[in-house]
Amino acid sequence: MDLSAAERIVIAGAGQAAAQAVQSLRQGGYAGALTIIGDEPALPYQRPPLSKAYMKGEFEEERLYFRPSAWYEDNKVEILLGTRATRIDRAAQILHLEHGGELPYDALILATGSRPRKLACSGADAANVHDLRTLADVERLRPQMVSGRRIVIIGAGYIGLEAAAVARQMGLDVTVLEMAPRVLARVTSEVISDFYTREHTAQGVKILTGTAVSHLETGNGAATAAILADGTRLEADIILAGIGILPNEELAKEAGIACSNGILTDRDARTSDPRIFAAGDCAARPLVHYGRTGRLESVHNAIEQGKLAAAAILGQPRPAEDCPWFWSDQYDLKLQIAGLSTDHDEVVVRGDPAARKFAAFYLKNGVLIAVDAVNSPPEFLASKKLIMAGARVPAHLLADTSTPMKDIAALAAA
The missing domain is CATH 3.50.50.60 (FAD/NAD(P)-binding domain)
Incomplete structure (x- = not known):
């Protein structure tokens, strides 16, 4: 039409x-x-x-x-x-x-x-149970973010981990709960999950994976603790839900x-x-x-x-369609993601995660389909072009840090 x-x-x-x-x-x-x-x-x-x-x-x-x-x-x-x-x-x-x-x-x-998906447990309607989606959500939450208070964050996706990083930087005691066996399980590989678990743990965040919340204990209209499925009681001054x-x-x-x-x-x-x-x-x-x-x-x-x-x-020409890209800032770490890693059959790591500057490449049948780049803009930028080109890139070449990414991109495009 x-x-x-x-x-x-x-x-x-x-x-x-x-x-x-x-x-x-x-x-x-x-x-x-x-x-x-x-x-x-x-x-x-x-x-x-x-x-x-x-x-x-x-x-x-x-x-x-x-x-x-x-x-x-x-x-x-x-x-x-x-x-x-x-x-x-x-x-x-x-x-x-x-x-x-x-x-x-x-x-x-x-x-x-x-x-936001809402918590489906008793106590979820308490006054100090928060989402983090709108300006109004932040205005309700921010006055409660006081150093020394205890915040329990339910969900270890990007929002949950970003909020955990900010809460720690503001001096709060932070516990993150995740039903999956690892953080960021829905969107990335074990390499990246393990890296961020170590980083948050080093910052003092307590991360509990493979766990579910049974209900929130309340008193005087506020949640006072998160009760886990195994009966563990986690006292809390603030509950933040980040479950998608x-x-x-x-x-x-x-x-x-x-x-x-x-x-x-x-x-x-x-x-x-x-x-x-x-x-x-x-x-x-x-x-x-x-x-x-x-x-x-x-x-x-x-x-x-x-x-x-x-x-x-x-009625104008269709604009170019880029490959999907995302980012997440946590502490001094910038994670830049290009592509979608779903259904990958090989992960190639370039650089040393311990150096806090590396990239994880995702291949499917030899074709580069996604990258997670931590403090590594060249890997992110080059990978966007390679993904859009449907390029086949040898795993050993991606892992070779002696070869600049721009050269790898040029070789793959040749």
């Missing part, structure tokens, strides 16, 4: 994907009506600093915003904050809002994001748009309704470098899909 003559574009959601879509639409020459609906009271903002610099108080709120309010005014972008979209009338092309508001659209972008996120796909699903662990899109971010697009955490998209569909929870994905949706609406 040609939407290049669209006069009214509405974006449901006000995160990274929405901010990028608005920018790309205006830069691409779109001059029609443009409206963003966000259920939070803040202007569109960055989420990654929330679990790092912002929680430590090293980052002012205004620095989180993608654009100041004046930019939206100057670019004639209407922003409706603290407002929730409740229903899509696809036949009438109207987005219904809570309290009875209606927004007609010619094209609609769903950038509804995701929400769920895509906000309900708005689309209730409108009859195809969903499967996210709103299904094609390569142009278009859903099963040709006038409706989806971008960011809420979308399940074709992973063109891996031959399958999946949902990516990353800044890169939100930016890329925002650009794809805007280009498709404007």
